[in-house]
Amino acid sequence: xxxxxxRDASEYPESARxxxxxxxxxxxxxxxxxxxxxxVMAWDPHFGGPHGRAMKRAMxxxxxxxxxxxxxxxxxxxxxxxxx
Amino acid sequence: xxxxxxxxxxxxxxxxxxxxxxxADGLGGAPMRQVEPETAPAEVRTIFADIRAFYGTxxxxxxxxxxxxxxxxxxVAHDPGYLADVWAAVRRAFSERRLTRRHKExxxxxxxxxxxxxxxxxxxxxxxxxxxxxxxxxxxxxGVTQMFSSYTxxxxxxxxxxxxxxxxPPDASGVPNPGAG
Numbered sequence: 608x609x610x611x612x613x614r615d616a617s618e619y620p621e622s623a624r625x626x627x628x629x630x631x632x633x634x635x636x637x638x639x640x641x642x643x644x645x646x647v648m649a650w651d652p653h654f655g656g657p658h659g660r661a662m663k664r665a666m667x668x669x670x671x672x673x674x675x676x677x678x679x680x681x682x683x684x685x686x687x688x689x690x691x
Numbered sequence: 692x693x694x695x696x697x698x699x700x701x702x703x704x705x706x707x708x709x710x711x712x713x714x715a716d717g718l719g720g721a722p723m724r725q726v727e728p729e730t731a732p733a734e735v736r737t738i739f740a741d742i743r744a745f746y747g748t749x750x751x752x753x754x755x756x757x758x759x760x761x762x763x764x765x766x767v768a769h770d771p772g773y774l775a776d777v778w779a780a781v782r783r784a785f786s787e788r789r790l791t792r793r794h795k796e797x798x799x800x801x802x803x804x805x806x807x808x809x810x811x812x813x814x815x816x817x818x819x820x821x822x823x824x825x826x827x828x829x830x831x832x833x834g835v836t837q838m839f840s841s842y843t844x845x846x847x848x849x850x851x852x853x854x855x856x857x858x859x860p861p862d863a864s865g866v867p868n869p870g871a872g
Contacts (some may be wrong), residue, residue, distance in 0.1 A: 608851045643851040644842060658841065665834025670827055675794050678697070679801045679832060680839040682705050686805045687839075689845035691853050 613646050623649040626659075633663070644691070695862040696789050701798055703784040708811060712783065714763040715810035725765030734771045736739040738778050740763070745782060747821060762810060793822045801827075801836040 616627050626649055627641040634642070640647075648655030666676050684691070728739050739760050746761070760768075768774045785795050796818045803811025819829060845851075 613851075621800040638854065640854075642854045644846060647849060649853070658838075661834070662842070665831060665838050669831050670824055671794070671797060671831050672795060675797065676831065676835050677723050677748055678701055678790075678794070679797055679835045682701060682798050683805050683839040684834050684843050685705065686709075686802050687843040687847075689843035689847055691843065691851045 609643070611647075613643055614650075616641050619646070619649055623652065626652070626655070640642070694760055694789070694864065696867060700784070700788060700795070701788045703780075704790075704795045704798050705802050707781050708802050708815070709806065710777075710809040711761070711763040712803055712806060712808035714766055715761075715814075716808050718766050719762055719810060723766060725760070725762060726768035727765075728759055731768060732771060735768050736773060738771070739784070742778060745785075748817070761814060769857070780872045793819065793824055797824070797832045798823060799827075801832055803841060804833070804836050825828075 610681060616624060619627070627645055628639050630645040633645065640646070645659055666680070671679075708735060726735060728736060731739060742760055742764055764774060764778060767777055785799075787795075790798075796815050798813065800815035800819055802816050816829065819832075
């Protein structure tokens, strides 16, 4: 049970809904609602914006592929005992 | 990264990396000496030779850790049978199969960084470089590790439920033949 009430996408302003579309493109998946983390980050675009850009920069293909990096991210999340 | 076999490989790398780090970081400063190659019994010397070959002469074991044999192996070598099994598991986990060795080292580096293992971070960073990963590649792994160390704590603080669980397609392949490499 989340500590906060996660707002539906429709409750966010238009600027945040554009971020949700970018999130959908990033994951290449049609969620019924944007992922919970996207909605959390949209709560404060001045935090979520740069945080998301740093993530995308880190995850972009370089010496390692996006797939390899997703697996590294999964391992880090596992070691952090995070089920999200 | 579809297919369960890759995820099994990754999980084994994460697990055995943590096992090595626990011994190295936990016992490294304790009054427990490592078995030295010069005085080791023959069966241990044989394993040490294989370890040297796997990590390369002059690799991180020598350059970073100040010794020929990575610390966790030297520490557990007091029981040669145990060393043999631990090394066999490490060798298997880090050998190139569905995942490349450099990818496995990236996983081990990320896990070591996340768990604040001084030994593991230095060792796997040196291994990444030995395998040809440049500063940009290292920074990529650092970035992923750092950002997902942030996301996970935000998710935990807010107790978010996963919304990714149903995305991955089920893997229909069977249990592999363990002898098939």
